[in-house]
Amino acid sequence: AQSVSQHNHHVILSEAASLELGCNYSYGGTVNLFWYVQYPGQHLQLLLKYFSGDPLVKGIKGFEAEFIKSKFSFNLRKPSVQWSDTAEYFCAVSTTDSWGKLQFGAGTQVVVTP
Amino acid sequence: SAVISQKPSRDICQRGTSLTIQCQVDSQVTMMFWYRQQPGQSLTLIATANQGSEATYESGFVIDKFPISRPNLTFSTLTVSNMSPEDSSIYLCSVGARGYTFGSGTRLTVV
Numbered sequence: 001a002q003s004v005s006q007h008n009h010h011v012i013l014s015e016a017a018s019l020e021l022g023c024n025y026s027y028g029g030t031v032n033l034f035w036y037v038q039y040p041g042q043h044l045q046l047l048l049k050y051f052s053g054d055p056l057v058k059g060i061k062g063f064e065a066e067f068i069k070s071k072f073s074f075n076l077r078k079p080s081v082q083w084s085d086t087a088e089y090f091c092a093v094s095t096t097d098s099w100g101k102l103q104f105g106a107g108t109q110v111v112v113t114p
Numbered sequence: 115s116a117v118i119s120q121k122p123s124r125d126i127c128q129r130g131t132s133l134t135i136q137c138q139v140d141s142q143v144t145m146m147f148w149y150r151q152q153p154g155q156s157l158t159l160i161a162t163a164n165q166g167s168e169a170t171y172e173s174g175f176v177i178d179k180f181p182i183s184r185p186n187l188t189f190s191t192l193t194v195s196n197m198s199p200e201d202s203s204i205y206l207c208s209v210g211a212r213g214y215t216f217g218s219g220t221r222l223t224v225v
Binding site: 046105 | 215
């Protein structure tokens with residue numbers, strides 16, 4: 001069965017610091033990859049997604065992610081975070097075997113301090 | 115992308131009762147998905163709802179506990195039956211072949 005691993009469960013950093021959140025998946029076939037964000041008290045929002053093409057994907061709010069097929073990874077990055085980036089971030093994967101179904105990672109709680 | 119209206123947004127229910135959650139989409143979609151997010155946890159897929167056929171449930175979820183209806187291509191309901199405090203979660207519906215839009219969720223507390 002496929003799985004999705006997020007390396008950090010809790011990250012604390014200062015404003016203007018760079019952020020990188022790791023995501024690895026276990027599936028040998030074609031995947032669709034997603035990063036979602038959940039701000040405190042709000043619902044899930046799609047940050048970015050990868051289906052095919054350029055492995056460097058740019059999303060909303062200055063986020064980007066890089067798909068490295070050989071490493072089964074889809075890490076999320078932001079060069080300079082703001083206090084408003086405090087949220088929980090979820091990596092998710094869907095595969096050709098489970099079309100439409102998303103398998104989520106455990107999530108990473110990011111706290112940005114002023 | 116599709117816009118999803120989900121209701122109720124929250125509810126507090128007595129154990130042993132049932133709650134039906136509604137999900138309305140502003141466009142026709144083939145597949146709708148129901149997820150659960152338990153407190154402090156990630157999202158877990160409950161079932162896939164296709165119009166005109168029985169819902170397909172993931173391991174650990176059964177129809178008697180989570181019956182689903184899908185009467186047309188824009189609407190679905192999920193019922194949480196015979197609730198216990200362990201059912202306290204956020205329940206979300208999702209649609210979309212590309213992008214997987216989520217509803218705002220139903221925060222259920224069972225007391």
